[in-house]
Amino acid sequence: MEHxxxxxxxxxxxxxxxxxxxxxxxxxxxxQQGIGAAWVQGIGAVCDVEIGAFDLQHRRYETTCPAGxxxxxxxxxxxxxxxxxxxxxxxxxxxxxxxxxxxxxxxFQATCAVTVELAxxxxxxxxxxxxxxxxxxxxxxxx
Numbered sequence: 139m140e141h142x143x144x145x146x147x148x149x150x151x152x153x154x155x156x157x158x159x160x161x162x163x164x165x166x167x168x169x170q171q172g173i174g175a176a177w178v179q180g181i182g183a184v185c186d187v188e189i190g191a192f193d194l195q196h197r198r199y200e201t202t203c204p205a206g207x208x209x210x211x212x213x214x215x216x217x218x219x220x221x222x223x224x225x226x227x228x229x230x231x232x233x234x235x236x237x238x239x240x241x242x243x244x245x246f247q248a249t250c251a252v253t254v255e256l257a258x259x260x261x262x263x264x265x266x267x268x269x270x271x272x273x274x275x276x277x278x279x280x281x
Contacts, residue, residue, distance in 0.1 A: 140280040144175065147260040154254040160184065160213075161247060164256065165225050168217050174264030178229065180213035182254035189231060189243040197274040204241055207251045208233035211240065217258070218265035220276055226267050 150171060154163055164178060187208060190201035215229030232242040248254075267276035 142280040144261040150258040152256040154250040158250045164227050168225050173260050175261040176217040177259045178215040180256035182210040183252035184210050184248040185251040186249040188246040191243045218267045220267050
């Protein structure tokens with residue numbers, strides 16, 4: 139187990155507009171603001187969605203693109219940087235449809251359908267992500 143104590147800094151509130159892509163928008167605002175570590179939460183409505191889950195046995199994501207518009211019931215994620223210094227956004231979502239059905243998983247893509255309201259809680263310092271050779275994913279390295 140690794141651990142690291144960080145002091146929270148500012149909270150950045152972001153309201154995406156219809157047609158904006160969620161992931162590139164979050165990465166852009168973090169780049170503009172110089173954010174190296176953050177926790178992201180959000181709600182709203184999205185379309186053009188791609189979500190997935192990691193298949194550990196085959197070391198790859200299995201993805202699906204549920205059609206239509208979805209309530210963004212919960213977006214939880216974090217911001218870090220990889221070994222090149224580039225921002226990495228790791229978001230998970232729960233989505234709901236008009237019948238009350240839900241789907242969820244790792245978010246690969248979504249477009250704002252009405253609004254996406256985000257709170258980006260900046261954390262001091264930077265969270266580094268590096269490829270774990272056994273798993274094949276960029277995981278936190280806190281030391």
